[in-house]
Each structure stands twice: as C-alpha cells, then as structure tokens.
Amino acid sequence: MSDNSLFHSNEQYEDTITKKLSDTQLRKNLKSVMSTLKTNRKNLIKARYTDWEGLRELGKAVKIKALSHLDEFLERFEANALKNGFHIHWANNAQEANEIIYNLAIQKQVSKILKGKSMASEEIHLNKYLKEKGILATETDLGELIIQLIDEPPVHIVAPAIHKNRYQIGEIFADKLGSKLESEPEKLNAIARKHLREEFKDFKMGLSGVNFAIANEGAIWLVENEGNGRMSTTACDIHVAICGIEKVIESFEDASILDTLLVPSAVGASITCYNNIITGPRKEGELDGPKEVHIVMLDNNRSNILSDEHYYRSLSCIRCGTCLNHCPVYDKIGGHAYLSTYPGPIGEVISPQLFGLDNCGYMVNLCSLCGRCSEVCPVKIPLAELIRDIRSEKVKEGRGGVKGYANIHQNKAEKMAMQMFSSLATSGVKWRILLWSARAFSPLMKMTQHILPGLKNWTSCRTFPKINATLHHKIKHMKGVVYE
Known part of the structure; x- marks a missing residue:
C-alpha cells in the first residue's frame, strides 16, 4: 500500500507533466500562492529575526x-x-x-x-x-x-x-x-x-x-x-x-529551535x-x-536511509515545504506531477529512497539545479547537491546504495550523448565551432523543428532560441585558448 506498489513509467510522468503545463488555471493558482508564501517568509525573517542564519545552524545541529x-x-x-x-x-x-x-x-x-x-x-x-x-x-x-x-x-x-x-x-x-x-x-x-x-x-x-x-x-x-x-x-x-x-529528537529545547524555524519557513508567520x-x-x-x-x-x-553516510541528511527534513515554495519547477506543474506523496525538491531526494529509484527516479529530472532549495532549507539540507547525486544514481554512475538501484538499466544512447556533450563543452575550440554551426543552420532547424527527433520534443513547450555565435578570431585562436 505504498507508492512503490505502482510502477510509474517515464511516459506516465511525461503525460502528467504535459497536462499540468497546459493547465493555465493551475499555474495561475500556484503562482499566486507561492508568491504570497515567499514574500511573507522574506518579510518576516527580515523584520523579526536578528540572526536567522545562526538559528538555521542550530536547527541543523x-x-x-x-x-x-x-x-x-x-x-x-x-x-x-x-x-x-x-x-x-x-x-x-x-x-x-x-x-x-x-x-x-x-x-x-x-x-x-x-x-x-x-x-x-x-x-x-x-x-x-x-x-x-x-x-x-x-x-x-x-x-x-x-x-x-x-x-x-x-x-x-x-x-x-x-x-x-x-x-x-x-x-x-x-x-x-x-x-x-x-x-x-x-x-x-x-x-x-x-x-x-x-x-x-x-x-x-x-x-x-x-x-x-x-x-x-x-x-x-x-x-x-x-x-x-x-x-x-x-x-x-x-x-x-x-x-x-x-x-524523534532529544529535548523540548531542541523542539523549540525546530518549531521556531518550521513555522516561518512554512507559512511566513x-x-x-x-x-x-x-x-x-x-x-x-x-x-x-x-x-x-x-x-x-x-x-x-x-x-536504510539513515545507514547511508551521504543521503542520511535528507532525514533532517522538518516538513516545512519552503523548498517547494521556492522551486521554479514546482510552481509551474504542482505536486501531482511528481506522482508521489512527497513532491518538490525534498520529494526528489526522499521519494526515490523511500519508494525506489526504479519507481520515482524520473522525479529528479524535474529540477533546474538553481540551488534555491538549499539556500532556503531551514535546517540546511544540501538538497541541490543530493538531487544531483541521485541523478547520478539514476544513470548508473553513482554508488549504488539507493533503493531500487539494481532494477535501473543504463541508457547507452543517453550515456553516449552525455560523453559527446562533455567532450564538446570542455574544449573551447569544439564548443565555439558547435555554436557557430548551430547559428549557421538555425534557420533550417527552425523550419524543421516539428519533425526533427529530439528537437521536436524540446520545442514542444519552448520557443526556438536565437543563437548568436561567431568563430572568434577564427583559426589563430583555435589552439585550446580559453575564450573571454
């Protein structure tokens, strides 16, 4: 009777996300509430707390x-x-x-x-x-x-x-x-x-x-x-x-510290x-x-989560929800798109661990890695770092300790594509040539964006970008120089 009693396929996630993105009333409702919660939290912390960061350190401890x-x-x-x-x-x-x-x-x-x-x-x-x-x-x-x-x-x-x-x-x-x-x-x-x-x-x-x-x-x-x-x-x-x-925590004094962090973070009071x-x-x-x-x-x-020397920090969560309130992905699609009890940044960290990476692994795609969640977490859980690490588990590049890891199959095409991207992105010469080529062929790509594999999916919910790039100083600077 838990989330892992039903396996969620990538197609289920993608269909749900597409529906939520097209729900204009949902996005309007979420934007209104998220803006209010964020503003109330920000104003309260500024007006009432002389050392909020010190309090966060106490809560973390x-x-x-x-x-x-x-x-x-x-x-x-x-x-x-x-x-x-x-x-x-x-x-x-x-x-x-x-x-x-x-x-x-x-x-x-x-x-x-x-x-x-x-x-x-x-x-x-x-x-x-x-x-x-x-x-x-x-x-x-x-x-x-x-x-x-x-x-x-x-x-x-x-x-x-x-x-x-x-x-x-x-x-x-x-x-x-x-x-x-x-x-x-x-x-x-x-x-x-x-x-x-x-x-x-x-x-x-x-x-x-x-x-x-x-x-x-x-x-x-x-x-x-x-x-x-x-x-x-x-x-x-x-x-x-x-x-x-x-x-479970040790004392009322400890609970008072966490309560003082929980309420402002949750509702801005x-x-x-x-x-x-x-x-x-x-x-x-x-x-x-x-x-x-x-x-x-x-x-x-x-x-099992507690026994993992790296991911155990996710159990520090006090369920305030402020990471959801500040997430630029959550406020576009809402919690139901995560297909799990726990959505948003904290959900991306704990859901795969609670219910299985094979069931909830897709969730970690719903992150821009902006780092806001780590910045606002009242007990300083490094959420962005943990999400990135669980992403590595999902593609079979991690330590293999997350529940359901054994049932994950590596996507060889995806791995090859990322290796190719790494090669291009770490070479100034190759990267410059790639951008110049993209600019040169962008009119053709724009005309055929609805039929080209990969590009078709990407532009289904994005505007085709304007690409500006030149072969800077051309040949004489193509010797591994770092471009300014």
Missing part, C-alpha cells in the same frame, strides 16, 4: 545530533512514553502500520476515524487501506477535506489544496456537501466548519501525525492553525498518532495558532482528553 543518536533516542522515547501511559507500536513498513491501525479500530469497534493532517498517513495510503476494509477515515484539515471530497492526493506537503482557488472550492462544496454556491473565504470556512462539527459530535477514534517526538519527556508535539488537530486528538476516546522514526503538546492519555480526575493514546513508530525504509 539539532537534527544531526538526533540522527546520529537515533537508536538511543528512540529507546529513550519509548521508555518515557510508556511511563506516561502511551501505547507504542513499531511498524517496519506501510503494510504493518496500516494493519496496526485497522486492528485497533476493530478492537475498539470503530467504523469511522477523524484525521488531523498527517503526511505519514498519506505516505502509507491509510485512507485507501481502511476504506477497502470498510472503515471511513475523514479528513478534518480544511485543505485535506477539500481534496478528499474530489478524491485527490495533496498537492503540497503543508497546504494540500493550494492548486484550487476560492471559486473552485465553492463549486466543490456545492457539489459534494450540498451547500449554497459561495466564493468568499469566510463563508467557505463556515460551510466546512458546519460540516465538520457534525462529524465531531460522535466520533470515537482520532488520528494525527507528529511534528516532534521528545525523547527526554516521552511526549509528542503537534503544530496546526485550524484547531481541528486539537479536536481530533482530545475529543475522542482513542487517539492514534503516526510518527516517522526520524521525528512567527507562530502557529495551536501548539499541542501531548504527554499522555487522560488521567484520573481530568475532564477531557482521550482515554488511550497509541503511537505508531513508522520506519518504512528510513533505517
């Missing part, structure tokens, strides 16, 4: 420490969580995690689960699994609710419905919820609130993700802006939290509306809170 001692911190977290009254379950993969949650629902005679936002649940395709078993998992996050109504996956790891504008959302609510057609945000929120309050009246089991799991305290920390997460975790009898094992720190189930004498809290510790190939 927190995550590196946690990953370097993850075995120890996991054991400490489990021991302290058990003392606090939590039930801890260990899931090696998506199937085990889904079975644990399903069996809990059966034991507690639950047929409906209300969910706060959880990318880990998206990763294991929990909703689909439960639906096939006769249990309804209902999303309560506004963005997640919108896309669940139209049976779509999240388009973004923080804002799952940013590809829909308020008019489209109004049509979805009118069609799926039977509400009056509205387009004002306040009225749309009221429609969603009324619908969800009915759901919250009689539910027994709630589910959430985990932002930080605190080893020293055996507690979990969730951040949100809508209040639905607090309802999903406190108004039920049984709370189930899905926690990727990389979310200094704090979220709700910080939910859960230290156990309802205790004797308390009037609210769940009677039981179960935490599912999810591995799903994370241990």
Whole structure:
C-alpha cells in the first residue's frame, strides 16, 4: 500500500507533466500562492529575526545530533512514553502500520476515524487501506477535506489544496456537501466548519501525525492553525498518532529551535495558532482528553536511509515545504506531477529512497539545479547537491546504495550523448565551432523543428532560441585558448 506498489513509467510522468503545463488555471493558482508564501517568509525573517542564519545552524545541529543518536533516542522515547501511559507500536513498513491501525479500530469497534493532517498517513495510503476494509477515515484539515471530497492526493506537503482557488472550492462544496454556491473565504470556512462539527459530535477514534517526538519527556508535539488537530486528538476516546522514526529528537529545547524555524519557513508567520503538546492519555480526575493514546513508530525504509553516510541528511527534513515554495519547477506543474506523496525538491531526494529509484527516479529530472532549495532549507539540507547525486544514481554512475538501484538499466544512447556533450563543452575550440554551426543552420532547424527527433520534443513547450555565435578570431585562436 505504498507508492512503490505502482510502477510509474517515464511516459506516465511525461503525460502528467504535459497536462499540468497546459493547465493555465493551475499555474495561475500556484503562482499566486507561492508568491504570497515567499514574500511573507522574506518579510518576516527580515523584520523579526536578528540572526536567522545562526538559528538555521542550530536547527541543523539539532537534527544531526538526533540522527546520529537515533537508536538511543528512540529507546529513550519509548521508555518515557510508556511511563506516561502511551501505547507504542513499531511498524517496519506501510503494510504493518496500516494493519496496526485497522486492528485497533476493530478492537475498539470503530467504523469511522477523524484525521488531523498527517503526511505519514498519506505516505502509507491509510485512507485507501481502511476504506477497502470498510472503515471511513475523514479528513478534518480544511485543505485535506477539500481534496478528499474530489478524491485527490495533496498537492503540497503543508497546504494540500493550494492548486484550487476560492471559486473552485465553492463549486466543490456545492457539489459534494450540498451547500449554497459561495466564493468568499469566510463563508467557505463556515460551510466546512458546519460540516465538520457534525462529524465531531460522535466520533470515537482520532488520528494525527507528529511534528516532534521528545525523547527526554516521552511526549509528542503537534503544530496546526485550524484547531481541528486539537479536536481530533482530545475529543475522542482513542487517539492514534503516526510518527516517522526520524521525528524523534532529544529535548523540548531542541523542539523549540525546530518549531521556531518550521513555522516561518512554512507559512511566513512567527507562530502557529495551536501548539499541542501531548504527554499522555487522560488521567484520573481530568475532564477531557482521550482515554488511550497509541503511537505508531513508522520506519518504512528510513533505517536504510539513515545507514547511508551521504543521503542520511535528507532525514533532517522538518516538513516545512519552503523548498517547494521556492522551486521554479514546482510552481509551474504542482505536486501531482511528481506522482508521489512527497513532491518538490525534498520529494526528489526522499521519494526515490523511500519508494525506489526504479519507481520515482524520473522525479529528479524535474529540477533546474538553481540551488534555491538549499539556500532556503531551514535546517540546511544540501538538497541541490543530493538531487544531483541521485541523478547520478539514476544513470548508473553513482554508488549504488539507493533503493531500487539494481532494477535501473543504463541508457547507452543517453550515456553516449552525455560523453559527446562533455567532450564538446570542455574544449573551447569544439564548443565555439558547435555554436557557430548551430547559428549557421538555425534557420533550417527552425523550419524543421516539428519533425526533427529530439528537437521536436524540446520545442514542444519552448520557443526556438536565437543563437548568436561567431568563430572568434577564427583559426589563430583555435589552439585550446580559453575564450573571454
């Protein structure tokens, strides 16, 4: 029940990308939201933080420490969580995690689960699994609710419905919820609130993700802006939290550093509306809170990533989504074009490792190598470098440690073409002749661009370039001179 249960061919990726590029409304929606998020982040950091780069260094150090001692911190977290009254379950993969949650629902005679936002649940395709078993998992996050109504996956790891504008959302609510057609945000929120309050009246089991799991305290920390997460975790009898094992850190002090980095990076605000720190189930004498809290510790190939001395840094991700917000490719095609739970730059790094290079390898083509993602990552993951290295794995030129590497077949024609390009690009004489030739024959190529192999695909979504080149000083400078 994970992404690698369905192999995605290059043709599937290319067809999807072509459709997204031609969707003008999608591109308009993405541009509007991405511009707002980037501007809010930039203005907030400038106005409120005196040493943002120093804070990033602290965040990087927190995550590196946690990953370097993850075995120890996991054991400490489990021991302290058990003392606090939590039930801890260990899931090696998506199937085990889904079975644990399903069996809990059966034991507690639950047929409906209300969910706060959880990318880990998206990763294991929990909703689909439960639906096939006769249990309804209902999303309560506004963005997640919108896309669940139209049976779509999240388009973004923080804002799952940013590809829909308020008019489209109004049509979805009118069609799926039977509400009056509205387009004002306040009225749309009221429609969603009324619908969800009915759901919250009689539910027994709630589910959430985990932002930080605190080893020293055996507690979990969730951040949100809508209040639905607090309802999903406190108004039920049984709370189930899905926690990727990389979310465990040592202390509340460490969590505070990461939270201070997470929120500005994600939404351009200094704090979220709700910080939910859960230290156990309802205790004797308390009037609210769940009677039981179960935490599912999810591995799903994370241990293998951790064991790689180079790619383990990708587990530092705190799921802020700022790399997506700044990516010049993501904002043209949206998250669905990546055909994976995790899109954008961070998706290009972790998806091949989680779900297989043979399944998700095409994703690394969706990168311009501009380096913006590395520049803005709050915990300084070298995303651009890692994407470039996974590209080398995809063409069988890497170290061979990424999942699915053995199933990749080297494209000999591609390798030959890149060797030829390398020969031309590293010789001043050859490169100058190539450009001059391209200029000389460009009128003919422009006339035949729609039928020439290779060029036909390239110009299908690009304007034919104007080429300016001369044989600089001609023959006397063609002795390996570096041209200015």
